Amino acid sequence: MPTSSSSPPPPTDRAPRADRLARWALAFLALLALLTAIELFLAPAALVVRDLNDPALAGPGIPRRALALHESLSARLAPWARERIRSGEAAHAPLHDVPTTEWPIFTCVFYLQATAALQAEGVDIGYARESVEAARDLLMDPSHHTWVRTHWGDDYLHDRNVFFRSLLISGLTEYQAITGDARRAAFLRDQVETLAADLDASAHGVLEDYPGETYPIDVLAAVAYIRRADAVLGTDHSAFAQRARRAFLPPYTDDHDLVRFRVDLRPGSPAPVQPGRGIGNSWVGIYAPELWPADAERWYGTHERLFWQDRGWAAxxxxxxxxxGHGEWTFEIDAGPILDGFGTSASAFGVGAARRMGRFDHAYPLSAQMVATGWPTLDGGLRFPRLFSHPAAPFLGEAAILQFLTTQPAEGMPVTAGGRLPALVGVALGVMLLGFLLALLGSLRLRRRWRWPYRHPRRALAVVLGGGAAVVILGFAAPFAGYGVLLLVLFIGAPPRRRRSPARRGPPPGGSDRPRASA
Known part of the structure; x- marks a missing residue:
């Protein structure tokens, strides 16, 4: 008698069609993985290698990284600045919250300084005009003056307030140098003349940034900004600059003859609060060479002797x-993260100081580390400075790096070349290449080893399409979340290769698949 067969019926036409569609979706997901790996890992590695071989990164000139970063930042800064002005959120920033008060202003000043430096080197910066105007408008926006008005009252533009007034002077000076627009010249002239007069008339050559807080390093930068303003106003404050030097000589310097980071004026004479620090010494190194070259060389020499370190893995x-007595692994609002003693801000500002001093034996390894760990993007930006910046000033890190990379040696400064690449650069490149390799292998594994079952093709198709949609959507909203979902789909969602059943494996070698007749 015929027996009923337990084998499943042959698949319908609908199942093969769904299976083919699922395989196309699978191929799309594998391709998406490969493209993402190229963008996230391989392209940054190639950009880092290109930058490391740029003569302008290891010597005078404008590095290619600075040109790409400026174009990228110029496309993003104007919308951000316009939105901050429109929203008026700066008027409600907490009074003592430095990131939400100082940093948006600082971002615009760094950007304008770098743009002016590029133009001075013959770079056509016509594409940046909108962002240049937006940066100027944010500097002059009344809501962004709320915090200093609260500190100093309605006369905040003429009563101490050194740091804020100096930023206005620098930003407006660079704006006028870039555009030739002198409509703000009267305001700029007033700030230059009154701040110079206030410092000249002060008992010790320094004034407060905020009530009870005096930072000589900011006063030194303010003197440099006043001298730079002479170029666009047609004024001459050279005599003032020479008199201002008194504030940075003994007995006002620290035990190593460095400019003190902070002093207290309330006792009547500058009482020490903090001696020279890494970030302050590097900040001084950017501006001192154009004021007092001999002092600048002495200060930088001490900075190198006491603060420069090479641990092998980083320099x-x-x-x-x-x-x-300070921690080797800690955090401070001005210094940023401190890692194995390295000050991240001290080393970043150190790029500008080293370039200004002509010390490319320091500038090259510092710049190489900064670019490699910054993780360059195809749009010319740097991913990690953008990722870790404060929401109120999302472009401060990139704007600061841009300003440092466009800094040129001061006139008359000898140029010292050299400098080795620290291991950190190789580690960063290794992480990028390893990430690309893992994503590539995952893509191939997904494409070659996933065998779609005929029993539930729609469910399998929904998994792939849903995963692909999540990658795309999250990739726009939060890139790293999207990449995380992608890797999850690749390495967890892909099941191992299914083994063929004995019935479908075919006859054994040298044998037949027909049953033998009994003897």
Whole structure:
């Protein structure tokens, strides 16, 4: 008698069609994985290698990284600045919250300084006009003056307030140098003349940034900004600059003859609060060479002797002098993260200082580390400075790096070449290449090893299409979340290769698949 067969019926036409569609979706997901890996890992590695071989990164000139970063930042800064002005949110920033008060202003000043430096080197910056105007408008926006008005009252533009007034002077000076627009010249002239007069008339050559807080390093930068303003106003404050030098000589310097980071004026004479620190020494190194070259060389020499360190895995400037009792692994609002003694801000500002001093034996390894760990993007930006910046000033890190990379040696400064690449650069490149390799292998594994079952093709298709949609949507909203979903789909969602059943494996070698007749 015939027996009923337990084998499943042959698949319908609908199942093969759904299976083919699912395989196309699978191929799309594998291709998406490969393209994402190229964008996230391989392209940054190639950009880093290109930058490391740029003569202008290891010597005078404008590095290609600075040109790409400026174009990228110029496309993003104007919409951000316009939205901040429109929203008026700066008027409600907490009074003592530095990131939400200072940093948006600082972003615009760094951007204008870098743009003016590029133009001075013959770069056509016509594409940046909208962002240049937006940066100027944010500097002059009344809501962005709320915090200093609260500190100093309605006369905040003429009563101490050194840091804020100096930023206005620098930003407006660079704006006028870029555009030739002198409509704000009267305001700029007033700030230059009154701040110079206030510093000249002060008992010790320094004034407060905020009530009870005096930072000589900011006063030194203010003197440099006043001298730079002479070029666009037609004024001459050279005599003032020479008189201002008194504030940075003994007895006002620290035990190593460095410019003090902070002093207290309330006792009547500048009482020490903090000695020279990494970020302050590097900040001084950017501006001192154009004021007092001999002092600048002495200060930088001491900075190198006491704060420069090479640990093998990284090289850079310490935030605090070794043995001072400060933590080697900590965080501070001005210094940023301190890692193995390295000050991240001290080393970043150190790029500008080293380039200004002509010390490319320091500038090259510092710049190489900064670019490699910054993780360049195809749009010319730097991913990690953008990712870790404060929401109120999302472009501060990139704007600061741009300003440092466009800094040129001061006139008369000898140029010292050299500098080795620290291991950190190789580690960063290794992470990029390893990430690309893992994503590539995952893509191939997904494409070759996933065998779609005929029993539930719609469910399988929904998994792939849903995963692909999540990658795309999250990729726009939060890139790293999208990449995380992608890797999850690749390495967890892909099941191992299914083994063929014995019935479908075919006859054994040298044998037949027909049953033998019994003897």
């Amino acid at each position: 850079g400037f310490r935030e605090y002098e070794a043995g001072s």
